[in-house]
Amino acid sequence: MPKKRGDKDRYLQIIEAMGEGVLLISRKHRIGLANASAGRMLGWKEPLRGKMLEELFSGSELESRVDDVFRDGGQQTFRITSYHDAIGSDAVVRGKGREKQYEFCITLLDEKYAVATFSDVTMLERLEMVRKDFVSNVSHELKTPLTAISGFSETLAEEDLSEEERKGFARIIQKNAAHMERIIGDLLLLTSLDRTEIEPTMEKTSDSRILQEVKAYTQYKAGSRDIAVEYASAGESIICNESLVVQALVNLVVNAISYSPQGTSVKVCTKRRGDMIDFIVSDEGYGIAEEDLPRIFERFYRVDKARSRESGGTGLGLSIVRHIAIIHKGTIKVESALSKGSVFTLSLPVS
Numbered sequence: 001m002p003k004k005r006g007d008k009d010r011y012l013q014i015i016e017a018m019g020e021g022v023l024l025i026s027r028k029h030r031i032g033l034a035n036a037s038a039g040r041m042l043g044w045k046e047p048l049r050g051k052m053l054e055e056l057f058s059g060s061e062l063e064s065r066v067d068d069v070f071r072d073g074g075q076q077t078f079r080i081t082s083y084h085d086a087i088g089s090d091a092v093v094r095g096k097g098r099e100k101q102y103e104f105c106i107t108l109l110d111e112k113y114a115v116a117t118f119s120d121v122t123m124l125e126r127l128e129m130v131r132k133d134f135v136s137n138v139s140h141e142l143k144t145p146l147t148a149i150s151g152f153s154e155t156l157a158e159e160d161l162s163e164e165e166r167k168g169f170a171r172i173i174q175k176n177a178a179h180m181e182r183i184i185g186d187l188l189l190l191t192s193l194d195r196t197e198i199e200p201t202m203e204k205t206s207d208s209r210i211l212q213e214v215k216a217y218t219q220y221k222a223g224s225r226d227i228a229v230e231y232a233s234a235g236e237s238i239i240c241n242e243s244l245v246v247q248a249l250v251n252l253v254v255n256a257i258s259y260s261p262q263g264t265s266v267k268v269c270t271k272r273r274g275d276m277i278d279f280i281v282s283d284e285g286y287g288i289a290e291e292d293l294p295r296i297f298e299r300f301y302r303v304d305k306a307r308s309r310e311s312g313g314t315g316l317g318l319s320i321v322r323h324i325a326i327i328h329k330g331t332i333k334v335e336s337a338l339s340k341g342s343v344f345t346l347s348l349p350v351s
Helices: 002-017 036-042 061-072 088-095 122-158 163-194 207-224 242-258 290-295 305-310 317-327
Strands: 021-026 031-034 075-083 100-108 113-120 203-206 228-232 237-240 265-273 276-283 331-336 342-349
Touching (some): 021 036, 036 113, 061 075, 061 100, 061 113, 122 163, 163 317, 203 207, 207 237, 207 242, 207 276, 242 265, 242 276, 317 331
Parallel strands (some): 228 265
Antiparallel strands (some): 021 031, 021 113, 075 100, 100 113, 203 237, 276 342, 331 342
């Protein structure tokens, strides 16, 4: 008897230590046992034991699956989308991107109970969605200039054109080829930034030197759009990869210029904040809607597709900025409102 008691306690300890959620479910859908992982994944602070399945999930999908297991025996493996007590399409609508995905496996234990094990696969689902979106977006972004290059090159080869028309079509081909080169260049840069085994060289420089480089790279763009860019440095030293930080700030300044009305101004300044230096880029532009703010650092996500392509953007600039911030153990944040401009703050450690 003591040995059996000891074995039972050990089994309970093993179940409690499991990373997967475990539920012991009766024929009447009452929970007879639940480990800590189950409560944590489902967002319940109080004990789950004794509760009914309908208290955890609205709808009847989980209950129906349990009934199938008791009726037919065997296993049931499936996924449930959940947001608080809602499941399925209700959870998607109510959660608006905050819904959870759970993968369940229910097995018949005996005549009275079934065992459900489950895991939270929300992040895996989102990563898969990001991967699919990325492939789709790359294909689309490259197809557009390729179509233009193909169409105008065929016209050049077959049509009887004047010299002026030929030069015009050649310029269009060059413009689209250059756009493709920028996309591929940004993709290669992102790939190199993603390779965590590569440590970029860090060296001592100054915020004023960085801002001078940024100004040199962006002054033509600012002049072409009649936008005044003001620079103010705090005169601080910083240990970083200078070329990458310059790249990040160039992306932010070019974005600010591209998304601002002509005749407005952009301000670029630095501020020391404890062990951090803030590189702040603010504009008087069109601003960003609140619902777009959480996604603007995703690859190829565009707030205004038409204006972005018109400006020659690749849709990768802000994603590059985010990666450069991560590499430096820093952060990038944005504050914005429609018609009120935007403020991007790249915060990097001093050393």
